[in-house]
Amino acid sequence: MTDGLQWLEDPVPLPGGYCTIFARGIDPEDLVRRLVPNAEPRFIGLRTHEAFEADLFQIDRSKPVDTTVGVRYGSVGDLSFSIGYGPWQETLSQFDTPEISHGGTHTYELYFMAEHPNVPPPHFRYNHDGVYEVMCDLNNDDWVGVVNVLGNNAELVAALEADKRRPMEILEQRFGLTLPKEAILTGTLPAAIIKT
Numbered sequence: 001m002t003d004g005l006q007w008l009e010d011p012v013p014l015p016g017g018y019c020t021i022f023a024r025g026i027d028p029e030d031l032v033r034r035l036v037p038n039a040e041p042r043f044i045g046l047r048t049h050e051a052f053e054a055d056l057f058q059i060d061r062s063k064p065v066d067t068t069v070g071v072r073y074g075s076v077g078d079l080s081f082s083i084g085y086g087p088w089q090e091t092l093s094q095f096d097t098p099e100i101s102h103g104g105t106h107t108y109e110l111y112f113m114a115e116h117p118n119v120p121p122p123h124f125r126y127n128h129d130g131v132y133e134v135m136c137d138l139n140n141d142d143w144v145g146v147v148n149v150l151g152n153n154a155e156l157v158a159a160l161e162a163d164k165r166r167p168m169e170i171l172e173q174r175f176g177l178t179l180p181k182e183a184i185l186t187g188t189l190p191a192a193i194i195k196t
Contacts, residue, residue: 003076004168005110005179006166006169006172008179018083018084018110019084019089019092020081020083020109020111022079022081022177023080023101023105023106024078024106026080026103027080028074028080028190029043031073031080031100032082032194034099035100036194036195037099041192042193043190043192044192044193045191046189046190046191047189047190048188049184049186053085056070056086068193069084070085070086070191070192071084071085071192073190073192074189076178079176079177079178083179101127101128101131104128106127106128107127108124108175108177109123109126111123123135124171126153126175134157136157
């Protein structure tokens with residue numbers, strides 16, 4: 001796990017921002033299936049970042065607004081991950097879906113919308129087995145959610161509050177989170193359409 005998360009910080013590598021959802025305890029395809037309950041994703045094979053954006057453009061080109069949401073996904077060690085594409089904000093960043101972590105799964109979510117002038121990421125959430133563990137805005141001192149329910153998350157919150165200059169590094173170390181930079185930016189990853 002050499003890439004970590006810090007490469008997401010500056011400059012922002014993905015136009016429009018990013019939505020990254022990690023999971024421990026399920027495989028990548030199961031994670032994708034849990035992202036939008038009551039809908040079966042359409043798995044479409046390997047895509048580069050640019051090719052997948054082009055796919056979504058083609059699907060939405062005859063619509064008055066873009067509506068198609070997709071993900072590229074994969075795994076690093078025991079960590080599954082997905083990266084949102086298209087207008088993911090309303091589909092994937094609802095902050096009311098701890099159930100994606102049911103069955104003992106740990107999920108970790110990072111959201112950053114590029115139109116906001118904050119240092120990324122503005123939002124981080126950790127769920128375990130359907131319960132909010134920590135939900136916080138890393139830029140506004142706006143700490144919400146339940147702390148220290150199933151683990152020592154009070155220490156995490158204290159570390160983030162004490163040093164707001166390095167939230168990604170703190171999250172990497174606390175939860176062992178990482179993303180494969182080259183696979184995401186220039187390589188291929190499996191892709192799926194989760195909403196049209």
